[in-house]
Amino acid sequence: MIRFDNVSKSYPKQNRPALRDVSLEIEKGEFVFLVGSSGSGKSTFLRLLLREERASHGQVHVLGKDLSRLSNWKVPQMRRQLGTVFQDFRLLPNKTVSQNVAFALEVIGKPRGEIRKAVPQVLELVGLGGKEERMPGELSGGEQQRVAIARAFVNRPLLLIADEPTGNLDPQTSVGIMKLLDRINRTGTTVIMATHDQQIVDQMRKRVIELEQGRLVRDQSRGVYGYQH
Amino acid sequence: MRAQFVLSEIGVGLRRNLTMTFAVIVSVALSLALFGGSLLMREQVSTMKGYWYDKVNVSIFLCNKNDVESQPACAKGAVTDDQKKQIKADLEKMPVVQKVQFETADEAYKHYKEQFGKSSPIAGSLTPDQMQESFRVKLKDPSKYAVISSAFSQRPGVQEVQDQKTLLENLFNLLNGMNFAALGVMGLMLVVALMLIVNTVRVSAFSRRRETGIMRLVGASSFYIQIPFIMEAAFAGLLGAGFACVLLVCGQEFLVNNWLAHHIDVIQFIGWDAVLAKLPLVLAIGLLMPALAAFVALRKYLKV
Numbered sequence: 001m002i003r004f005d006n007v008s009k010s011y012p013k014q015n016r017p018a019l020r021d022v023s024l025e026i027e028k029g030e031f032v033f034l035v036g037s038s039g040s041g042k043s044t045f046l047r048l049l050l051r052e053e054r055a056s057h058g059q060v061h062v063l064g065k066d067l068s069r070l071s072n073w074k075v076p077q078m079r080r081q082l083g084t085v086f087q088d089f090r091l092l093p094n095k096t097v098s099q100n101v102a103f104a105l106e107v108i109g110k111p112r113g114e115i116r117k118a119v120p121q122v123l124e125l126v127g128l129g130g131k132e133e134r135m136p137g138e139l140s141g142g143e144q145q146r147v148a149i150a151r152a153f154v155n156r157p158l159l160l161i162a163d164e165p166t167g168n169l170d171p172q173t174s175v176g177i178m179k180l181l182d183r184i185n186r187t188g189t190t191v192i193m194a195t196h197d198q199q200i201v202d203q204m205r206k207r208v209i210e211l212e213q214g215r216l217v218r219d220q221s222r223g224v225y226g227y228q229h
Numbered sequence: 230m231r232a233q234f235v236l237s238e239i240g241v242g243l244r245r246n247l248t249m250t251f252a253v254i255v256s257v258a259l260s261l262a263l264f265g266g267s268l269l270m271r272e273q274v275s276t277m278k279g280y281w282y283d284k285v286n287v288s289i290f291l292c293n294k295n296d297v298e299s300q301p302a303c304a305k306g307a308v309t310d311d312q313k314k315q316i317k318a319d320l321e322k323m324p325v326v327q328k329v330q331f332e333t334a335d336e337a338y339k340h341y342k343e344q345f346g347k348s349s350p351i352a353g354s355l356t357p358d359q360m361q362e363s364f365r366v367k368l369k370d371p372s373k374y375a376v377i378s379s380a381f382s383q384r385p386g387v388q389e390v391q392d393q394k395t396l397l398e399n400l401f402n403l404l405n406g407m408n409f410a411a412l413g414v415m416g417l418m419l420v421v422a423l424m425l426i427v428n429t430v431r432v433s434a435f436s437r438r439r440e441t442g443i444m445r446l447v448g449a450s451s452f453y454i455q456i457p458f459i460m461e462a463a464f465a466g467l468l469g470a471g472f473a474c475v476l477l478v479c480g481q482e483f484l485v486n487n488w489l490a491h492h493i494d495v496i497q498f499i500g501w502d503a504v505l506a507k508l509p510l511v512l513a514i515g516l517l518m519p520a521l522a523a524f525v526a527l528r529k530y531l532k533v
Contacts, residue, residue, distance in 0.1 A: 050446070073451070080448035092439060103440075106234050107449035155447070 002026040007058035009044050018044040020214040031185045033201050034194040036211035042194040083152030083160040087167035089144045091136040097147050098132040104151045122154040142173035162193040198225035238457040249429040250465050257469025260418030262476040265511045267411040273499050274404045287377050289364040290388045308386030328367040334360040423522045426462050430526040455527050462523035463516050470515020474508045
C-alpha cells in the first residue's frame with residue numbers, strides 16, 4: 001500500500017533535512033499513528049504521501065505507484081484514491097453540510113445522481129444524519145470534523161490521511177472522532193493519523209511510527225505514545 | 230464537466246471582483262477599439278494610395294495666358310504649340326518615362342468640376358481658359374522625379390514641374406504617423422489591460438484559495454481548478470471586445486458615414502464591409518488574449 005525506500009527530504013534554504021533515510025512499509029487495512037514532536041518531520045511525511053512534495057532521495061510508493069515518477073497530470077487521479085482530514089477542518093463556510101461533502105464529488109466530475117445517493121449515505125455513516133442543511137458555523141467542532149471526514153471518505157478512498165484530526169477538540173469529542181476513524185478503518189480503508197494526543201494513542205493500541213529530527217526512531221505494532229515529550 | 234457548477238463559480242468570481250472586472254472590461258474595450266481603428270485606418274490609407282498613385286505622378290504645368298503676369302516662370306509668355314510638341318517628343322525619348330498624357334485646359338476644367346464642383350466656392354466663376362494645360366507623366370520608377378524636374382522646369386512655356394506623389398506622401402506619412410501613435414496607445418492600453426487581468430486573477434485566486442485547496446486535495450484536475458478563473462477573464466475580455474465592436478460600428482456610422490463622407494468628397498472612404506470584417510478578429514482577440522493572460526497568471530498564483 002505504502003512503501004518508503006530510504007526517503008530523504010530537504011527543503012531549500014534549510015540545513016537540516018526534514019526527513020532522513022526513512023524506510024518503512026504500511027499494509028492495506030492498517031491503522032497507523034504517526035507521532036513525534038513538532039518539527040520531527042510528520043508533516044513532511046504526509047505531504048510526501050499526498051505528493052505535495054517530492055522526495056529528495058529515495059522512493060515513495062503509494063497505492064503501487066512510484067510518486068517520484070508520477071507525472072504531474074496524473075497526480076489528481078492518484079489523489080482521488082486518498083482522503084485527507086486536517087486539524088482545522090477546512091470546510092467551506094458558505095456551503096451547507098451536504099454541499100460541502102457534495103463539493104468533493106462535483107469537482108471531480110461525478111454524475112449528479114451518484115452524488116445525490118452518496119452524500120446522505122456518508123453523512124449517515126459519520127453520524128450527521130438530519131444535519132444536512134446546517135451551515136458549518138452552526139456546528140460544534142466535533143461535528144465539523146465529522147463533516148470533513150465525510151468529505152474525505154465520500155469517494156471511498158483506499159487511504160485516509162489525518163493530520164492531527166483531534167488537535168482542536170476536547171478529549172470527549174476526540175474519542176467520538178477516533179471511534180469514527182476506527183469504523184472507517186474496519187471497512188478496509190488504511191488510516192494514517194499524525195497526532196500529539198498521548199491518551200488516544202495509548203488507548204487505541206495500534207501501530208505507532210515515531211519520527212525524531214527526521215529519522216524513524218520507532219516502529220511498533222500495538223504501541224503506545226512513548227516517552228514524555 | 231458539470232457546466233452548471235462551473236458557471237456558478239464564474240458568476241461568484243465576477244461579482245466578488247466587480248470593480249476589477251469593470252476595469253478589465255473598459256481597458257480591453259479601449260485597447261481593442263484602438264486596435265480595430267488602426268487596422269481600418271491602415272486599410273483606408275492603402276485604398277487611398279492605390280486610388281491616387283494610379284492617377285498621379287509627375288505633372289508638368291504649362292503656362293497659359295493668365296500666368297504671364299502672375300508667374301515669374303511664365304514671363305516669356307504662354308506656351309506655344311511648338312514648345313508643347315518639343316516637350317512631348319523629349320518626354321517620350323526619356324527612358325524613365327512610361328507614359329505621357331496631355332491634359333487640355335478643357336479636360337482640366339472638367340476634372341476640377343468633378344472633384345471640387347460642390348465644395349469649391351470659386352468653381353462657379355471658373356472658366357476653361359483659366360485652367361492650365363499640363364503633361365501627366367507616368368514614370369517607370371516613381372522615385373526618378375528629379376530627372377524630369379531638372380530637364381523641364383527651366384524650359385520656356387513650363388510653369389512648374391510638380392511631383393504630386395510627394396504631396397500625397399506627406400499626407401500619407403501624416404496618416405501613418407497617426408496610425409503608429411494609435412498603435413502605441415493601443416499597446417499601452419493592452420499592457421494595462423493585461424496587468425489588470427493578472428492582478429484580478431491574483432486577487433481571485435487568493436479569495437478562493439480555500440476552495441481551490443480542497444479541490445486539489447480531493448483530486449480535481451488542474452483544468453477543472455483553473456477553468457473558472459480563465460473563463461472569468463475570457464468573459465470580461467469578450468464583454469470588452471463587444472464594447473470595442475460597438476465603438477467601431479458607431480465610429481463608422483457617425484464619424485465616417487454621417488460626417489466625413491459628407492464633408493470630404495475627394496476621398497473614397499472604407500465601407501461597412503471593411504468594418505464588419507474586423508469585428509470577428511476583435512472579438513477573438515478579446516476572448517483569447519485575457520484567457521491566455523489568466524492562464525499564465527495562474528501558473529504563478531495558483532498551485533495546482
